[in-house]
Amino acid sequence: MEERVLGIGLIGCGNFCGAYLRTLGVKYKNVRFVCCSDLVTERAEKIAQEYNIRACTTEELLADPEVDIVLILTTPGSHYPLSIRALNAGKHVYCEKPMALNVEQANEIVALAESKGLYVGNAPDTFLDGGFQTCRKLIDEGAIGDIIGVTANFVGPGHELWHPHPDFYYEVGGGPILDMAPYFITALVSLVGPIEQMCCYGMKSFEERPIQDHTRKVEVLTNYAGIMKFRNGAIGNINMSFDIWKSMQPRLEIYGTEGVIFAPDPNTLEGDVLLLRAEHYKEELLKLPRFSIVKMLYSPESLKYFEKVDLVIPSPGNERGKGVSDMAEAIVQGRKARAGADISRHVSEALAAFNICSETCAPYVMQSTCEKPEPLY
Ligand SMILES: NC(=O)c1ccc[n+]([C@@H]2O[C@H](COP(=O)([O-])OP(=O)(O)OC[C@H]3O[C@@H](n4cnc5c(N)ncnc54)[C@H](O)[C@@H]3O)[C@@H](O)[C@H]2O)c1
Numbered sequence: 001m002e003e004r005v006l007g008i009g010l011i012g013c014g015n016f017c018g019a020y021l022r023t024l025g026v027k028y029k030n031v032r033f034v035c036c037s038d039l040v041t042e043r044a045e046k047i048a049q050e051y052n053i054r055a056c057t058t059e060e061l062l063a064d065p066e067v068d069i070v071l072i073l074t075t076p077g078s079h080y081p082l083s084i085r086a087l088n089a090g091k092h093v094y095c096e097k098p099m100a101l102n103v104e105q106a107n108e109i110v111a112l113a114e115s116k117g118l119y120v121g122n123a124p125d126t127f128l129d130g131g132f133q134t135c136r137k138l139i140d141e142g143a144i145g146d147i148i149g150v151t152a153n154f155v156g157p158g159h160e161l162w163h164p165h166p167d168f169y170y171e172v173g174g175g176p177i178l179d180m181a182p183y184f185i186t187a188l189v190s191l192v193g194p195i196e197q198m199c200c201y202g203m204k205s206f207e208e209r210p211i212q213d214h215t216r217k218v219e220v221l222t223n224y225a226g227i228m229k230f231r232n233g234a235i236g237n238i239n240m241s242f243d244i245w246k247s248m249q250p251r252l253e254i255y256g257t258e259g260v261i262f263a264p265d266p267n268t269l270e271g272d273v274l275l276l277r278a279e280h281y282k283e284e285l286l287k288l289p290r291f292s293i294v295k296m297l298y299s300p301e302s303l304k305y306f307e308k309v310d311l312v313i314p315s316p317g318n319e320r321g322k323g324v325s326d327m328a329e330a331i332v333q334g335r336k337a338r339a340g341a342d343i344s345r346h347v348s349e350a351l352a353a354f355n356i357c358s359e360t361c362a363p364y365v366m367q368s369t370c371e372k373p374e375p376l377y
Helices: 017-021 041-051 058-063 076-088 103-116 130-140 166-170 175-179 181-192 278-285 290-297 300-305 322-333 341-360
Strands: 006-011 031-037 069-072 092-095 120-122 147-155 195-203 208-211 214-217 223-230 235-241 252-256 259-262 274-277
Touching (some): 006 017, 006 322, 017 041, 069 322, 076 092, 092 322, 120 341, 130 252, 130 259, 147 181, 147 223, 166 214, 175 223, 181 341, 195 341, 223 341, 278 300
Parallel strands (some): 006 031, 092 120, 147 235
Antiparallel strands (some): 223 235
8 A cells, every 4th residue: 555644734723723733643644734824823833833843824835735635724714715725726625614604615615626636524523433433333233223313412501611712603604503513413424324304493592692801793593403304214303502501412312223322422522332222121121010111211220221332443532633634545545535525515515404494494405415434443
């Protein structure tokens, strides 16, 4: 196999770039950082010094012959224009989520990349982690039978309690659907397959948010309840909110005819893979007196019937970079990238659909589809 180390130019040196700088070129050695840029020059200079790379302007970065892949870690509104600029400069692109603000932009990015023979890839890559690959293997092996349902929930009070510059979460491009749903939808598509139809209601519970030293006008919807129908017939619900102080809803669960999988959190990667085998569960329940069965079925005590599944590949925990490294390997090998154009565009359309449904109060039929990415196990 050809050993080639691809150069990365990083655009956007904010709060999250360290997650990539800590792994790419360090753990994933088929790539290396060449240079970085930011609208705020001092941020690029600080990162350049800390990680021993070059700080430059975005124009210089795009013209740099050592840069093969442009890694875009800017705020969401600039993902589309920067992706287009980078592709036009002849560079492969890997971008943080969301890929774009609407379906048209996502389609344009993919079409431009295809016309130029370039790769585009997108965060999240957490579905490549050991926990999700283990869920995938269980599903592929039929451990829970046919998938009939899912639930996906990220419900909390918003990111302004911890993020150093959180305004963008309430600007166009922000909100819980474009910010948090990519983790859940990408994980679900990689496990269950493409989505066929969706419905959703969305609302804005607060017109303004107190953020640090100022008050921020909210430009996006911040509280969503959606429903998805997958191409394989499975149905599922999704709740994404920045408006709810506390909830006990599970992060991600997958229901099959023969059992249930509780998956890790697709954002933080916390949590074990837990498997309930229906046959075993039924056998155990039937050993109980009849009235105790009812009690057990709906009590947290029934969690004791789940087994913790050993991971099929290791999970390093909450890290980023695997998707970029996989894309670099795909470029060299001439194969499809796992966090590549097809799944990114499909997820982008699904995210846009939540907003379209919220406006029209009508179901949305997905136009795009994709294959489940190749597993890593
Ligand atoms: N913060 C997190 O925990 C987190 C987690 C996962 C993903 N993300 C994603 O990563 C991306 C960046 O998030 P962040 O938290 O680092 O935001 P941030 O605001 O801290 O950093 C973004 C940086 O991009 C720069 N920037 C914006 N537009 C630019 C442009 N046109 N050209 C050059 N630089 C530009 C800003 O100056 C800023 O330094 C977002 O898409 C976000 O959804 C963030």
